[in-house]
Amino acid sequence: MRHTVLCGTLALLVAVFLASACGDPQEGGTYPGEPMATIRGWVEVVRPVESEAPRACLLWSVTSSSPDVLTTADSPVSGSFPARFEIDLVRPPPDSALNDLGSDGRVGLSVVVAYDDRDGDGRVTFCEEGDPGQCEDGLLGGCPDHAVVWLPEEVRPGTYLEQFLGGTPPAGYHLMEVVRANPDFGDRDSLRPLDAGFDTEITIILSDQESDFEWPDFLK
Numbered sequence: 001m002r003h004t005v006l007c008g009t010l011a012l013l014v015a016v017f018l019a020s021a022c023g024d025p026q027e028g029g030t031y032p033g034e035p036m037a038t039i040r041g042w043v044e045v046v047r048p049v050e051s052e053a054p055r056a057c058l059l060w061s062v063t064s065s066s067p068d069v070l071t072t073a074d075s076p077v078s079g080s081f082p083a084r085f086e087i088d089l090v091r092p093p094p095d096s097a098l099n100d101l102g103s104d105g106r107v108g109l110s111v112v113v114a115y116d117d118r119d120g121d122g123r124v125t126f127c128e129e130g131d132p133g134q135c136e137d138g139l140l141g142g143c144p145d146h147a148v149v150w151l152p153e154e155v156r157p158g159t160y161l162e163q164f165l166g167g168t169p170p171a172g173y174h175l176m177e178v179v180r181a182n183p184d185f186g187d188r189d190s191l192r193p194l195d196a197g198f199d200t201e202i203t204i205i206l207s208d209q210e211s212d213f214e215w216p217d218f219l220k
């Protein structure tokens with residue numbers, strides 16, 4: 001049951017990823033400055049995927065708006081596998097990446113994904129609506145066990161966000177671990193802080209099989 005649901009989630013994610021018409025207007029151009037945080041880790045090939053130019057980026061899930069995903073912080077993946085990757089977060093995500101929970105606060109939720117930069121323009125290239133032939137890039141995989149969280153304000157005690165994030169972290173970027181829901185109780189996946197924060201190395205897995213990914217359910 002759960003397996004089926006999560007496979008469907010990835011299929012939806014890929015479809016939305018390719019269909020969404022939002023780029024990252026804040027990512028181009030001038031010298032970006034010192035990073036606010038850096039995500040580091042490895043890229044492992046679980047099943048062979050075809051890509052001459054894999055890149056990694058953050059895929060933000062925004063449940064309260066349309067389009068409901070957008071990407072930031074694009075970075076190349078270089079070297080032979082298992083390859084290293086490093087993504088500098090040089091600025092906050094745009095406000096359009098935030099989920100507004102009203103009195104519970106605002107939160108940005110993202111996962112690290114890898115994609116095939118087929119047109120070599122160094123960013124996710126989305127298809128034109130109604131023209132599937134323009135889908136230049138495809139999702140290769142990602143890191144389903146960690147999430148990158150952006151908090152525009154400190155989490156207040158007693159809020160839903162405190163429960164969801166396992167505490168009251170301050171404003172800023174946070175690298176967190178996905179806590180899987182217990183299917184016996186029917187609750188939702190949540191997150192918890194990592195003691196080592198962004199010093200934790202994470203793993204992007206590449207595979208052409210959806211069943212290799214168990215994405216957190218907040219991506220639905």
Ligand SMILES: [Ca+2]
Pocket residue numbers: 117118119120121122123124125136137
């Ligand atoms: Ca591209």
